[in-house]
Amino acid sequence: MTTSLDLPTWAAETPRGSGDQPYTYRRTPLVEPDWTRYPGFADVTEEQWRSAQWQRSHCVKNIRQLREVVGPGLDERFLADLERDQAARATMAMLLPPQMLNTMVPHLAPSEAGFTEALYADPVRRYMTPVFSDRRTDWPSHPFATRDSLHEHDMWATEGLTHRYPTKVLAEVLPTCPQYCGHCTRMDLVGTSTPVIDKLKFTLKPVDRLEEMIGYLRRTPGVRDVVVSGGDVANLPWARLESFVASLLEVESVRDVRLATKALMGLPQHWLQDDVRAGMERLATTARSRGVNLAIHTHVNHVNSLTPLVAEASRAMLDAGVRDVRNQGVLLEGVNADAHTLLDLCFGLQDEASITPYYFYLCDMIPFSEHWRTSVAKAQDLQHAIMGYLPGFATPRIVCDVPYVGKRWVHQLESYDHERGVTFWTKNYRTSLEATDAGALDRTYEYHDPIHTLPESGQQWWRDHAGLELADAERAARASREASEAQRD
Numbered sequence: 370m371t372t373s374l375d376l377p378t379w380a381a382e383t384p385r386g387s388g389d390q391p392y393t394y395r396r397t398p399l400v401e402p403d404w405t406r407y408p409g410f411a412d413v414t415e416e417q418w419r420s421a422q423w424q425r426s427h428c429v430k431n432i433r434q435l436r437e438v439v440g441p442g443l444d445e446r447f448l449a450d451l452e453r454d455q456a457a458r459a460t461m462a463m464l465l466p467p468q469m470l471n472t473m474v475p476h477l478a479p480s481e482a483g484f485t486e487a488l489y490a491d492p493v494r495r496y497m498t499p500v501f502s503d504r505r506t507d508w509p510s511h512p513f514a515t516r517d518s519l520h521e522h523d524m525w526a527t528e529g530l531t532h533r534y535p536t537k538v539l540a541e542v543l544p545t546c547p548q549y550c551g552h553c554t555r556m557d558l559v560g561t562s563t564p565v566i567d568k569l570k571f572t573l574k575p576v577d578r579l580e581e582m583i584g585y586l587r588r589t590p591g592v593r594d595v596v597v598s599g600g601d602v603a604n605l606p607w608a609r610l611e612s613f614v615a616s617l618l619e620v621e622s623v624r625d626v627r628l629a630t631k632a633l634m635g636l637p638q639h640w641l642q643d644d645v646r647a648g649m650e651r652l653a654t655t656a657r658s659r660g661v662n663l664a665i666h667t668h669v670n671h672v673n674s675l676t677p678l679v680a681e682a683s684r685a686m687l688d689a690g691v692r693d694v695r696n697q698g699v700l701l702e703g704v705n706a707d708a709h710t711l712l713d714l715c716f717g718l719q720d721e722a723s724i725t726p727y728y729f730y731l732c733d734m735i736p737f738s739e740h741w742r743t744s745v746a747k748a749q750d751l752q753h754a755i756m757g758y759l760p761g762f763a764t765p766r767i768v769c770d771v772p773y774v775g776k777r778w779v780h781q782l783e784s785y786d787h788e789r790g791v792t793f794w795t796k797n798y799r800t801s802l803e804a805t806d807a808g809a810l811d812r813t814y815e816y817h818d819p820i821h822t823l824p825e826s827g828q829q830w831w832r833d834h835a836g837l838e839l840a841d842a843e844r845a846a847r848a849s850r851e852a853s854e855a856q857r858d
């Protein structure tokens with residue numbers, strides 16, 4: 370962690386410019402990269418590009434399609450690297466809308482020299498289309514990494530409805546998205562199975578699942594805040610989403626409804642469709658008349674993803690009457706884990722797209738994510754480094770989602786074992802797993818830094834103890850699962 374006299378590396382390396390500040394603000398207008406630079410999109414018209422249907426039907430889902438779109442300029446070495454990753458590491462299937470592919474290497478055509486290297490280094494590519502050589506070989510996964518690292522499934526009150534915080538629930542209304550992110554924290558459930566991960570399947574029919582959620586909320590008036598997520602709500606047929614949100618708005622105790630959609634950035638065309646805009650206006654009008662805050666939460670990790678179409682979609686939702694569009698990004702090494710990149714993104718969101726920077730989460734402890742994860746200490750440095758530049762209400766909080774606890778600001782920890790990279794956290798409420806657990810509020814809960822960021826002595830400790838610790842963790846997880854099943858029965 371830096372002291373007030375230690376500047377973080379990014380600041381020390383910054384050339385001294387106007388005002389001698391570590392970060393120099395410059396307004397940068399958004400630009401839609403020229404999609405015709407990709408051979409596969411060379412004949413695509415503006416009308417096609419703006420069509421949600423065209424975007425959906427031209428998503429890149431496999432290596433053959435990527436090769437066809439990018440053309441011979443893409444080195445076979447990259448494709449082999451991707452293929453190896455998909456066979457042995459990828460926890461998410463490939464699904465890349467043209468809109469997102471077009472924001473990779475925005476200033477270079479595949480036929481130009483250096484394209485493949487630029488694609489390897491590209492921040493959007495690094496999390497949307499991971500390749501084997503991106504991942505760490507020493508510790509590809511942390512020994513404590515788990516498929517459902519936040520235990521959301523364990524906390525289902527009804528199928529897909531996670532009741533973790535006292536007054537809030539997460540409604541996973543569907544298990545798909547229009548785009549799949551390599552680091553998805555809900556990799557246990559979301560997307561199609563990969564050779565590495567056989568996905569959990571919902572068992573109820575969608576209509577029954579949503580009805581059960583509404584029923585639970587009607588009989589649980591202590592819940593006032595519902596995050597409607599998935600997956601991505603942009604994949605729910607509009608009529609079904611509108612009817613679900615309309616039902617939520619009829620539950621007297623619900624005061625906040627947040628719709629989670631990365632597609633606002635990945636497929637802005639969806640949110641610009643006439644029927645979606647009209648439907649959102651109906652919902653926003655009802656929400657306002659009942660004094661409920663209806664907002665959209667999106668997920669943008671890098672400023673390159675912000676294009677004029679994204680800004681247009683965000684403003685269309687604000688015009689329709691949603692109270693706010695907010696961003697929840699994920700802090701990822703190789704993508705955005707430096708203060709300049711975070712500030713560029715936040716200013717782009719706030720100034721150019723009317724999206725309020727809100728949170729950056731540490732990447733969760735899921736399998737094969739070690740190359741993306743940062744330590745809590747680095748996250749604390751980054752939080753310090755971005756303070757004071759943005760308006761207070763648009764200064765994002767960097768948070769750690771601590772298993773069995775929930776979101777905690779990165780400076781809120783109780784203690785820190787820097788050698789083993791273990792942070793200890795407390796909480797002030799019981800999750801649904803601990804309704805009758807008298808000791809839940811006195812206990813500390815652990816989060817683990819990536820092992821490769823530790824001092825050599827700490828790394829050695831993990832080499833000596835990982836198997837033992839893992840056995841303990843498995844025992845604890847099994848006990849917790851059995852307790853929650855017994856409680857549900």
Ligand code: SF4
Pocket residue numbers: 545546548549550552553554555559599600601631632668
């Ligand atoms: S959009 Fe969200 S839920 Fe969907 S894959 Fe990405 S991170 Fe996961």
